[in-house]
Amino acid sequence: xxxxxxxxxxxxxxxxxxxxxxxxxxxxxxxxxxxxxxxxxxxxxxxxxxxxxxxxxxxxxxxxxxxxxxxxxxxxxxxxxxxxxxxxxxxxxxxxxxxxxxxxxxxxxxxxxxxxxxxxxxxxxxxxxxxxxxxxxxxxxxxxxxxxxxxxxxxxxxxxxxxxxxxxxxxxxxxxxxxxxxxxxxxxxx
Numbered sequence: 001x002x003x004x005x006x007x008x009x010x011x012x013x014x015x016x017x018x019x020x021x022x023x024x025x026x027x028x029x030x031x032x033x034x035x036x037x038x039x040x041x042x043x044x045x046x047x048x049x050x051x052x053x054x055x056x057x058x059x060x061x062x063x064x065x066x067x068x069x070x071x072x073x074x075x076x077x078x079x080x081x082x083x084x085x086x087x088x089x090x091x092x093x094x095x096x097x098x099x100x101x102x103x104x105x106x107x108x109x110x111x112x113x114x115x116x117x118x119x120x121x122x123x124x125x126x127x128x129x130x131x132x133x134x135x136x137x138x139x140x141x142x143x144x145x146x147x148x149x150x151x152x153x154x155x156x157x158x159x160x161x162x163x164x165x166x167x168x169x170x171x172x173x174x175x176x177x178x179x180x181x182x183x184x185x186x187x188x189x190x
Contacts, residue, residue, distance in 0.1 A: 003043050004052070006033040008071055008079045011053060013151065015070040018044055032157055044069055052078055100175050108179045115176040122169035129162040 010016070010024050021044070022037040029035075035043075047053040052075030055067045071079070096118060099111045136155045137145040146152065 003033070003035055003039060004047060005079060005082050006035070007040065007043050007047060008052065008075050009153075011069060011071045011075070012079075013154070015068045017058075017066045017068055019066070021069070029157075032161065047075065050074075100179075103179055108183050112176055112179055115172045115179075118172045119169055119176070122165045122172065125165045126162060126169065129158055129165065132158055133162065 006025075006029055007021065010021060010029055013024075016024060018037070018041045021040050025033075025035055025040060044053060044055070048055050048069065052072055053069045054072050055069045058066050058068055060066065096111075096114055099106070099114065103111050133142075133155065136151065136158065137149065140149055145155065149155065
């Protein structure tokens with residue numbers, strides 16, 4: 001998948017400025033596709049040049065002018081074409097897991113600190129994602145929303161992000177617990 005497809009998918013919900021798109025990415029899309037704001041601005045410029053998004057200038061009196069972007073028919077056709085192509089399998093690429101892999105042969109202290117930090121970060125993401133899911137559902141419970149709610153795609157990706165963060169948090173807690181227990185067991189009594 002290219003960043004362009006994530007941008008096109010995010011713009012399906014409406015017209016966004018580059019700044020608003022970056023916020024949308026931070027809240028929802030970052031669960032499955034990370035991009036820096038600069039990358040988003042560059043991608044918007046490319047997509048506009050290729051006719052896949054249309055931008056329009058909005059004059060603001062008290063703030064700098066801004067450009068709003070929306071998906072064009074060409075952009076929707078590209079997204080449709082891409083969605084029909086085979087999806088590549090996902091994979092994990094995480095430097096902390098490499099550190100845990102080596103934990104038997106390196107000092108555990110720094111690895112434990114990083115595991116603890118990941119738990120804190122995951123807890124914060126879990127809170128944000130749970131609030132986002134509640135906002136997307138509105139007055140509906142989850143089963144009703146999944147049956148009849150609008151914009152089920154963003155909900156499903158957010159739900160996947162929540163489940164990922166919970167599992168990641170649980171793994172970090174387990175790994176830290178095991179490493180701490182082994183560290184205590186290996187410490188000679190004085």
